[in-house]
Amino acid sequence: MMLFAILMVAAACEKEVAEIPKEETKPTGRFQLEMTDSPVDHPEVEAVFITIADVKLDGESIEGFEKTTFDISAYQQGDVKVLFDGSLAVANYSDLEIVLDHAKDDQGNSPGSYVLEKDGETYGLSELAESTIKFERTITIDSIETSNILVDFDLRKTIKEGDEDRKYEFTAGSSFESGFRIVDKKDSGKIIGQINDPLSNSEVTVAYIYKKGTFNSEIETSAQDGILFANAYSSAKVDDEGNFELHYLETGKYELYFGSFDVEEDGGLSLEGRLTMDALNLTDIDIQANSTLNIALTVTGILNL
Secondary structure, eight states, X not given: OHHHHHHHHXXXXXXXXXXXXXXXXXXXXXXXXXXXXXXXXXXXXXXXXXXXXXXXXXXXXXXXXXXXXXXXXXXXXXXXXXXXXXXXXXXXXXXXXXXXXXXXXXXXXXXSSEEEETTSOEEEOOTTSOOEEEEEEEEEEOSSXXXXXXXXXXXXXXXXXXXXXXXXXXXXXXXXXXTEEEEXXXXXXXXXXXXEOSSOOOSEEXXXXXETTOOOHHHHTSOBTTBSSTTOSEEXXXXXXSEEEEEEEESEEEEEEEEEEEEOTTSXXXXXXXXXXXXXXXXXXXXXXXXXXXXXXXXXXXXXX
C-alpha cells in the first residue's frame, strides 16, 4: 500500500509539472542605428568629437547600447558610424532619442564634446548645451526585414564660433534641432556630382540641397544664428577636383544650389554669391529609393550678393 501511495504522489507531481504553462518567447527583429555627418564649414577644424551616452526607443534605453565617444566629422560622403546593431522586440515604436554627454567621454574624461583644430589645439563645447535629440517618427521592427535607421548630425548647423570665453559652441533652440534628421536607409537615394568651374575662382564651393519649394534666396543667404543656407536639407563641400556627394536623401523632389566662398584670414568663410550652372533644371530633382543620380555641371556665372 505504501509503495502504491508513493507512486500516486509521484504521478500527481509529474502531472502538476506538465501542466505548468511555458513562457512564450517574444519575437524579435534586427535593428541597426547609424550616424553620419554633413561637414562643418570652418577650414581650421580637424575633428569634432561627441559622446553618446544613451539611445532610447519610446523612452526606454536600448539594452546592449554602450556609451561611446567618436569623431563624428570622420563619417562623411556616405560613411557611417554604427551605434547599435542587435535584436529588439518586434513592435512599432513612436520615437527615438539620442542622449549626448557634453561633460564626460566614454572613459570618464572631460569634456565629452570638443573640437580639435588642425594645429592640435582642442576646445571644449558647452556642457550646458542641449543634450537630448528626440525624433517623433514611427520605427517598425519586425522579424523579417532589418530596420536600418540613420541619423544625420549636421555640424554646419549645430556648431558655431563662440565668444571670448569659448572659441566654439553649440547652437541653440531651433538651430540646433534643425541640425539633425532621421532617415530610413531603404527609402533613400543619393546624388553623385561633378562640377567644371572655369569662371568663378571660388576658394570653396558648397552644394546645398533643399526639399522642393523650401528655398528662399534672401533668407538662405542671410546668416541665421551665424548659419548660411540654414534650411538646407543636406550639404556637401565640393572637392578640389570638382566632385561632390549627397547621401541618404529621402525619396521626393529637391532643389540644388551652390555657394561660392572666399576664405578669410581667420579661416572663416565669406559668401561671395551663388553659382549658376548649365543644367536644364536643378529645381526639380527627383530622388528615388535605392537609386543614384549622377550629374555633370559646368559653372556659367555667379550671382553676387
